[in-house]
Amino acid sequence: MNSQKSAPSRPKLVPNLSLKERNTFGFEASAELAYEITSPEHVSEVINEVLNKKLPWRVLGGGSNVILPKLLPGATLLMNIAGQEIISSDNHSVLISAGGGVNWHEFVTWTLEQNLPGLENLALIPGTVGAAPIQNIGAYGVEIGEYIESVEAFDAHSQAFTALTKEQCQLAYRDSHFKRNPNRFILTKVIFRIPKQWKARIHYADLAKQFSENPNPSPEEIFLAVCKIRTHKLPDPKLIGNAGSFFQNPIVPIEQFETLLHKYPELVSYPDAAGKRKLAAGWLIDQCGFKGQRMGNVGIYENQALVLVNHGNGTAQDILGLAKCIQEKVHDQFGVKLDIEPNIL
Ligand code: EPU
Numbered sequence: 615m616n617s618q619k620s621a622p623s624r625p626k627l628v629p630n631l632s633l634k635e636r637n638t639f640g641f642e643a644s645a646e647l648a649y650e651i652t653s654p655e656h657v658s659e660v661i662n663e664v665l666n667k668k669l670p671w672r673v674l675g676g677g678s679n680v681i682l683p684k685l686l687p688g689a690t691l692l693m694n695i696a697g698q699e700i701i702s703s704d705n706h707s708v709l710i711s712a713g714g715g716v717n718w719h720e721f722v723t724w725t726l727e728q729n730l731p732g733l734e735n736l737a738l739i740p741g742t743v744g745a746a747p748i749q750n751i752g753a754y755g756v757e758i759g760e761y762i763e764s765v766e767a768f769d770a771h772s773q774a775f776t777a778l779t780k781e782q783c784q785l786a787y788r789d790s791h792f793k794r795n796p797n798r799f800i801l802t803k804v805i806f807r808i809p810k811q812w813k814a815r816i817h818y819a820d821l822a823k824q825f826s827e828n829p830n831p832s833p834e835e836i837f838l839a840v841c842k843i844r845t846h847k848l849p850d851p852k853l854i855g856n857a858g859s860f861f862q863n864p865i866v867p868i869e870q871f872e873t874l875l876h877k878y879p880e881l882v883s884y885p886d887a888a889g890k891r892k893l894a895a896g897w898l899i900d901q902c903g904f905k906g907q908r909m910g911n912v913g914i915y916e917n918q919a920l921v922l923v924n925h926g927n928g929t930a931q932d933i934l935g936l937a938k939c940i941q942e943k944v945h946d947q948f949g950v951k952l953d954i955e956p957n958i959l
Contacts, residue, residue: 863894
């Protein structure tokens with residue numbers, strides 16, 4: 615047996631790679647230099663090289679939260695670091711880790727197979743484990759930030775690997791230290807702490823409705839219910855290109871919320887930090903009559919006004935044009951500014 619460690623392999627480089635299948639909007643896009651990243655060493659190698667050559671670069675995970683231009687110049691790192699494992703366990707919780715390239719939904723499924731419930735409300739969110747902390751993914755009353763212990767990343771500023779605690783990740787609603795510092799951190803591994811004590815979280819309206827006659831569902835039942843709701847509300851990107859919610863739910867001062875509520879008693883909103891209220895962007899857009907509308911090759915999904923879709927042959931420019939039109943109308947009618955959620959590359 616050879617006890618010597620073999621030298622780490624070089625990342626595979628593919629020039630002019632089409633990214634049409636790697637972005638859920640299905641936009642025609644290509645990467646000038648695409649590097650397949652399957653180990654943390656690949657990250658340091660490629661980043662050192664692109665920084666030396668002063669090339670532009672970015673990381674592409676599942677491609678489910680990005681708006682791609684026709685050409686991505688320089689280097690595109692295709693994050694494919696695999697693997698998940700249970701690290702340790704004590705009386706209260708279990709620590710698990712997963713590679714940045716692991717598919718998110720497959721990871722959630724795996725945790726349930728290991729009898730580690732907690733992430734079932736986040737089933738079927740497209741994307742990768744490494745992308746999850748960047749926008750602090752959340753759905754049906756749960757945010758991933760609650761379960762993150764720490765993150766391992768390559769810091770392009772110091773050109774070294776670093777570990778960030780949950781506090782250092784500065785997670786907020788669809789936001790994080792990573793999102794606020796683009797082109798700095800490449801997340802290679804995420805460590806999660808799953809409490810052993812589990813409680814069903816079905817207070818979110820859509821889920822509460824599903825379980826009105828079953829107040830004590832199992833994690834698997836919640837998982838299946840979440841999959842069912844999402845499948846109905848969000849189009850399958852294989853059939854209609856989309857990036858999930860296109861706008862963030864806007865957070866407004868409580869005085870503005872009260873004025874709006876007085877004028878629109880049906881206004882849908884959620885509690886937020888003191889003195890603030892989160893409004894349902896989908897409701898605001900729906901009220902402006904956009905649901906199901908089409909503008910050339912792009913449009914607004916017929917079952918959910920918050921989701922913009924590519925009907926085929928659409929481009930980043932088309933989708934941003936439609937987004938601008940929605941932002942202006944919502945601002946004119948409600949005085950509320952909508953922010954785009956996916957990253958515009
Ligand atoms: N609504 C309408 N018309 C619409 C859409 C929504 O009137 O066309 C109203 C509904 O009455 C509903 C409310 O708006 O009560 C909120 O809609 P929904 O429950 O569908 O949730 P959301 O606020 O649109 C958020 C997340 C989703 C997440 C769901 C479920 C954001 C931006 N979006 O959507 O996350 O799955 O809650 O928890 O926070 C994503 O970020 O990509 C995403 C899909």
